[in-house]
Amino acid sequence: MSEVQNRSQIYVDGAWRDSAGTGRIEVLNPATEQVIAEVSAGDAADVQAAVAAARAAQPAWAALSGAERGDFLGRIAKEIEAEFADLTAVAVADVGMPVDVAGPIQVGVPLFQFSNFAQLAATLDEPPQEVGPSLVVEEPVGVVGAITPWNFPFFQVSLKVGAALAAGCTIVLKPSEVAPLLAYRLADVVDRIGLPAGVFNLVSGGPEVGAALSSHPDVDLLSFTGSTATGKKIAVAAAENTTRVALELGGKSATIVLDDADLQSAVADALGKCFLNSGQICIAQSRLLVPASKVAEVEALVQAIAPAFTPGDPTQSGVVTGPLVSQAQREKVLAHVERAVADGARVVVGGTPAPQETGFYVTPTVLTDVSPDSAIAQEEVFGPVLVILPYETDDDAVAIANNSAYGLSGGVWSADTDRALAVAKRLQTGMVNINSGQYNPAAPYGGYKASGYGREGGVEGLKEFLQTKTINYPAPAEG
CATH class of the missing domain: 3.40.605.10 (Aldehyde Dehydrogenase; Chain A, domain 1)
Known part of the structure; x- marks a missing residue:
């Protein structure tokens, strides 16, 4: 072309x-x-x-x-x-x-x-x-x-x-x-x-x-x-x-990782579902809710897994993250990250423009020390930005996930699928993936609330x- x-x-x-x-x-x-x-x-x-x-x-x-x-x-x-x-x-x-x-x-x-x-x-x-x-x-x-x-x-x-x-x-x-x-x-x-x-x-x-x-x-x-x-x-x-x-x-979907989940699989899946299409996806699961006692372990896993999403030339096989669609979108995403850091968020990975000399690239970013009520946890970024949010109990996790104007997608990870299903049914959203569940093109999807x-x-x-x-x-x- x-x-x-x-x-x-x-x-x-x-x-x-x-x-x-x-x-x-x-x-x-x-x-x-x-x-x-x-x-x-x-x-x-x-x-x-x-x-x-x-x-x-x-x-x-x-x-x-x-x-x-x-x-x-x-x-x-x-x-x-x-x-x-x-x-x-x-x-x-x-x-x-x-x-x-x-x-x-x-x-x-x-x-x-x-x-x-x-x-x-x-x-x-x-x-x-x-x-x-x-x-x-x-x-x-x-x-x-x-x-x-x-x-x-x-x-x-x-x-x-x-x-x-x-x-x-x-x-x-x-x-x-x-x-x-x-x-x-x-x-x-x-x-x-x-x-x-x-x-x-x-x-x-x-x-x-x-x-x-x-x-x-x-x-x-x-x-x-x-x-x-x-x-x-x-x-x-x-x-x-x-x-x-x-x-x-729009959406601001949450993945809830319950305390019995396979943490490494859950984190890898969450990154994939947030960073797909460089985060430019309405069903992106851009909030990762994890037990407060496991936040440090999750951050370490993020740092280990995130390099797999390093941006590159989209015409080359093996690349999984490309550019954002425009300069305007790139500037919007970087502004979201800058504001979050100014508000006290801590960068686990990313947080900077990608090194490519041409193209509208942004390095996939994960932030922690974020309030559930902060702008970065409430507003749709539409870019490769994930926030980690801690919780104490299952009820607490559901409340944080539902604390959003949006309700388009979500996820629940647990070793007990019945427990995961019980949590999924409580989420105010039009679609929920359990564990590694994926979007099914034969099934309907759509939103609750402002979605x-x-x-x-x-x-x-x-x-x-x-x-x-x-x-x-x-x-x-x-x-």
């Missing part, structure tokens, strides 16, 4: 066309700081055209059987599989995730999602539920506006596009302007397989496009993944038109794009 790509068009009504907006947005490779693409800075007129195309196409798309819609999704999946290596290279250049993990995560999980939604679409052909003299029918919501983030730009797109199309909805996608290239590649695939015109539309751009989509009266559902602050603004804008909203927002509402993935993720109708027949005559 040494040459600058020109992706200055948008995809509307089954064709690439020039944007009404005349601006261009440069896309940088976060490891080299070089411009790798230019995309259109769309505007409200582009959104209007895309929504109109989606509205016109929706009745015919909904009229297809679920199996027919699933066939299109299956074709998308096959194209992704055929281009797996190339798409992985795009992910490495666009996001900075190291190649060894970018393939299975940035491309492999979206491949699974499109394949899974292809199968789930066919289940919508099953007869409706009968409740006495009534039929309970599930129908597509209609036109979906999707606004997706830069950290997992293909994965988040696949969750929204795959589910919406399976449900019989049409969609207008606004990918992040920071990392839009995989969304453009999806539009190429959609065009190549002959998806009916207007079913999928892509408008690139910045806040103007997002605002126009959020406030559009012909959008029936807004699905957004991103920061809590932006999610609140989208919800307010959508409320003017009583538009349904699904929000997957949002609605679910993505699996059957529940599909149902976000459906609405329920009850059809009542006359009750049978008695006798």
